[in-house]
Amino acid sequence: MCGIVGIVDEGDVSFPLYYALYALQHRGQESAGIATFDGQTLYKAKSQGLVAEVFDKEILCGLQGGTGLGHVRYPTTGEKIPENIQPFTFTFRGRKVALAHNGNLVNTISLREEYEKRGQIFCTTTDTEVIGNIIADEYRVSEDVTEAVGMCMRRLQGSYSVVMMFDDEIWAFRDPLGIRPLCIGRTETGHVVASESVAIDALGGSFIRDVRPGELICLKGGGIESHQIAEASHRAHCIFEYVYFARPDSVIDGRLVYDVRRRIGHSLFEEAPVEADLVSPVPDSGMAHAAGYAEASGIRYREGLIKNRYMGRTFIMPNQKDRETAVRIKLNPVRGHLKDRSLVLIDDSIVRGTTSRRLVNIVRDAGVREIHMRIGSPAIKAPCYLGVDMPTRAELIASDLENDEVCASIGATSLHHISITALIRAIGIPEEDLCTGCLTGKYPLPIGKEHCCTREITCVAKHYQAGLESFSGE
Numbered sequence: 001m002c003g004i005v006g007i008v009d010e011g012d013v014s015f016p017l018y019y020a021l022y023a024l025q026h027r028g029q030e031s032a033g034i035a036t037f038d039g040q041t042l043y044k045a046k047s048q049g050l051v052a053e054v055f056d057k058e059i060l061c062g063l064q065g066g067t068g069l070g071h072v073r074y075p076t077t078g079e080k081i082p083e084n085i086q087p088f089t090f091t092f093r094g095r096k097v098a099l100a101h102n103g104n105l106v107n108t109i110s111l112r113e114e115y116e117k118r119g120q121i122f123c124t125t126t127d128t129e130v131i132g133n134i135i136a137d138e139y140r141v142s143e144d145v146t147e148a149v150g151m152c153m154r155r156l157q158g159s160y161s162v163v164m165m166f167d168d169e170i171w172a173f174r175d176p177l178g179i180r181p182l183c184i185g186r187t188e189t190g191h192v193v194a195s196e197s198v199a200i201d202a203l204g205g206s207f208i209r210d211v212r213p214g215e216l217i218c219l220k221g222g223g224i225e226s227h228q229i230a231e232a233s234h235r236a237h238c239i240f241e242y243v244y245f246a247r248p249d250s251v252i253d254g255r256l257v258y259d260v261r262r263r264i265g266h267s268l269f270e271e272a273p274v275e276a277d278l279v280s281p282v283p284d285s286g287m288a289h290a291a292g293y294a295e296a297s298g299i300r301y302r303e304g305l306i307k308n309r310y311m312g313r314t315f316i317m318p319n320q321k322d323r324e325t326a327v328r329i330k331l332n333p334v335r336g337h338l339k340d341r342s343l344v345l346i347d348d349s350i351v352r353g354t355t356s357r358r359l360v361n362i363v364r365d366a367g368v369r370e371i372h373m374r375i376g377s378p379a380i381k382a383p384c385y386l387g388v389d390m391p392t393r394a395e396l397i398a399s400d401l402e403n404d405e406v407c408a409s410i411g412a413t414s415l416h417h418i419s420i421t422a423l424i425r426a427i428g429i430p431e432e433d434l435c436t437g438c439l440t441g442k443y444p445l446p447i448g449k450e451h452c453c454t455r456e457i458t459c460v461a462k463h464y465q466a467g468l469e470s471f472s473g474e
Contacts, residue, residue: 297344
């Protein structure tokens with residue numbers, strides 16, 4: 001899971017890119033980068049750290065040009081080394097190119113070996129560089145971006161939303177299953193493509209629509225071009241975008257994430273009602289779920305844990321020791337709300353169980369009498385290979401433990417996960433168009449020896465072009 005953004009505008013884009021990346025900071029906290037083009041020169045700045053740590057006014061003023069893209073990284077493939085920080089930039093056939101990627105390929109190793117046998121030298125350990133090599137290799141022959149992306153979609157297996165800068169144009173495309181989000185917006189003097197609609201909101205822009213799965217778009221001065229490169233029999237939108245990843249104020253594939261999570265809260269009460277004094281969220285990821293639970297149950301909503309806003313997400317920190325340390329300083333109990341109370345404590349998910357165990361200990365030490373854990377995702381039983389840091393079943397507490405055993409392990413009075421049926425109903429997308437691999441062990445594409453429910457993907461050739469004012473995507 002990473003955050004990407006590309007902008008074409010009449011003025012310099014460095015500050016708008018900065019604001020957009022700030023809005024996408026929740027999608028990656030390891031590193032940040034920006035590349036811009038002013039008609040002659042490609043400028044770039046990137047480093048490890050948060051957006052506000054990597055960039056300052058002097059750096060942003062040095063990133064000149066009306067075309068650019070940016071990236072915030074949460075590593076799922078590739079080491080935590082400076083060489084892997086995106087965007088990647090290079091000059092090819094006289095064109096200035098920058099590339100950034102959100103997602104995770106499952107055939108990186110075979111593709112990399114193929115290109116190495118042909119003499120290609122790789123400078124990073126990321127799958128993004130593989131995408132760049134396929135595009136460059138095909139562009140060398142065809143000198144056509146649409147042909148190069150078409151070759152990518154035929155060769156890549158996995159999840160990918162990609163934004164590329166080719167001189168003064170921004171090209172962006174999304175995998176045929178639509179696993180990772182990508183959307184288009186317009187600003188007062190230009191247009192933008194980004195992982196989530198909140199990046200468009202941060203620029204005072206207006207949301208146009210989501211990039212379709214299998215679609216390639218081009219942003220340039222005259223408007224927006226669209227090429228439908230591939231279509232799938234069914235899509236595979238990541239179910240966890242709605243549960244956890246996306247900001248609640250984002251619109252992902254036509255669904256306002258906050259409303260999805262509020263409906264999840266309703267279903268949690270309907271499936272596992274309990275008498276309690278308070279409903280309290282684990283901030284921030286459980287807040288919309290808890291609001292829905294309180295709304296449906298009539299139990300008073302009260303914050304029992306206060307978040308240190310200067311802490312990042314513990315779930316996407318690089319190792320377990322860091323996650324455990326972060327929980328201790330990230331959340332502090334409001335003892336006056338909790339002492340001698342029966343509490344419904346609502347979180348988005350339980351992954352390894354260590355964070356939940358520590359949360360239960362925190363509120364119990366504050367004097368809570370009963371702790372009824374309600375979780376906004378079904379039990380996570382299988383790894384994710386498509387962009388989430390859940391690499392092995394051994395790390396997942398629910399992989400080999402029943403619900404009662406997990407409840408005892410984390411020390412709660414009771415524990416209930418939302419059912420898959422209720423979660424799908426809350427999202428409002430048919431199950432056959434969602435990826436539920438981490439919940440069911442059934443994946444939407446072939447991955448090693450895992451069970452697969454493969455979608456058929458067909459290459460198509462559809463193209464249309466429209467000015468900004470008339471572009472609706474239909």
